[in-house]
Amino acid sequence: MADFENIIKGLVECDEDQVMRLVKKSLDQGVSAQDILSHGLIAGMDIVGDKMENGDMFIPEVLRSAQIMSQAVEELKPLLSEDSNRAKGKVLIGTVQGDLHDIGKNLVSMMLESAGMEVHNLGVDISPDRFVEEIKDKKPNILCLSALLTTTMPMMKSTIEAIKKNGLRDNLSIMVGGAPVTQAFADEIGADGWAPDAGSATKLAKSLIN
Numbered sequence: 001m002a003d004f005e006n007i008i009k010g011l012v013e014c015d016e017d018q019v020m021r022l023v024k025k026s027l028d029q030g031v032s033a034q035d036i037l038s039h040g041l042i043a044g045m046d047i048v049g050d051k052m053e054n055g056d057m058f059i060p061e062v063l064r065s066a067q068i069m070s071q072a073v074e075e076l077k078p079l080l081s082e083d084s085n086r087a088k089g090k091v092l093i094g095t096v097q098g099d100l101h102d103i104g105k106n107l108v109s110m111m112l113e114s115a116g117m118e119v120h121n122l123g124v125d126i127s128p129d130r131f132v133e134e135i136k137d138k139k140p141n142i143l144c145l146s147a148l149l150t151t152t153m154p155m156m157k158s159t160i161e162a163i164k165k166n167g168l169r170d171n172l173s174i175m176v177g178g179a180p181v182t183q184a185f186a187d188e189i190g191a192d193g194w195a196p197d198a199g200s201a202t203k204l205a206k207s208l209i210n
Contacts (some may be wrong), residue, residue, distance in 0.1 A: 003027040004040045011044030012051065014064040016071070023072045033079035038118075041069050047112035049199035059107060062198065066110035069089055088115070089209035092134055093144035094122035096155035099146035103180065104198070108144060111198040128155070130164035135168050142207050143192075144201070147178040156181075157189040173208040177201060 003022050008121045010018035019041075026036050051057035057065075092114050095105050102124045109121045120138050122130070135143065143163075147153045156176050163169050171185045186194035192208060195201035 002029065002031040002036060002040065002066050004036075004043065007036070008044035008047060008178070011041065011045050011065050012057075014068065016068045017067050019072055020075070021032060023075055025081070027075075033076040033153035037073065037076055037080070040117055041072055042114065045069055045111065046202075049111060049115075049185055051199070052197055053199035053203075059103075059177055063107060063110070066114055069114045070110070073090060083174035088138075089205070090118045090120070090138065090140040090143065091142045091144060091205060092120050092131075092138055092140040093123065093146070094126035094131065095124040095146040096152050096159060097125055097127045097150070098155055099147050099149055100124045101146070101178070104148065105144075105146040107198045108146075108177065108195075108201045111202045112144075114203050117205065119207075128159040128184055130161050132162050132166050132168065135163065135172065136166075140172065140177060142173045144175045144205075146179070147176075147181060148182045153178075153180060153185065156185075156191070160190055175201065175204060175208070 007019055007022045010022065019056045023036055045065065048057060048062055052062050089136045093105060093109055095102055109119050122134060145156045145159060147156055160174060163172065173192045175195060176186050176194050181194060183194045193204045199207045
């Protein structure tokens with residue numbers, strides 16, 4: 001029988017040895033890779049997200065948990081059928097033009113992947129035209145825009161305007177975030193949601209996809 005409880009505990013406590021040992025043991029006992037992923041790893045990262053949101057875990061610990069999760073998923077990948085590993089939604093994420101900050105964005109990317117989503121991380125300094133091209137190509141459910149400077153926040157508005165101009169807004173949810181960004185600003189520029197941290201961003205993305 002899979003020890004989901006201790007896989008979850010290991011993820012929350014950043015205990016790589018415990019997580020990897022229990023994942024391998026569960027596989028040896030015939031537990032399905034999909035069950036380990038859903039009931040152990042994703043369930044554990046949900047708790048990590050909650051703890052980050054509540055201030056009980058900090059960025060270095062959350063990054064470590066996400067790295068352990070990724071390592072465990074690599075162990076499961078060969079056993080996950082295409083059907084069972086189908087992503088729960090597709091996300092495009094990037095930092096807007098003129099802004100080179102990426103730590104927060106990368107953490108959000110890792111948390112979204114840990115929640116079972118297909119994430120395309122475009123990097124930093126992404127122009128509105130490039131976002132438009134990538135939306136046409138990738139056809140995501142959600143676009144996440146990041147800005148860490150008050151001077152680059154207006155590029156979020158420019159990006160949303162470019163998306164509208166190209167007729168791509170209707171089937172796309174847009175999330176915004178970054179230290180200076182607020183819910184009021186998100187409302188002002190016509191975004192669908194704002195999140196103050198990676199934990200709440202993951203919850204918001206799940207709600208937008210569902």
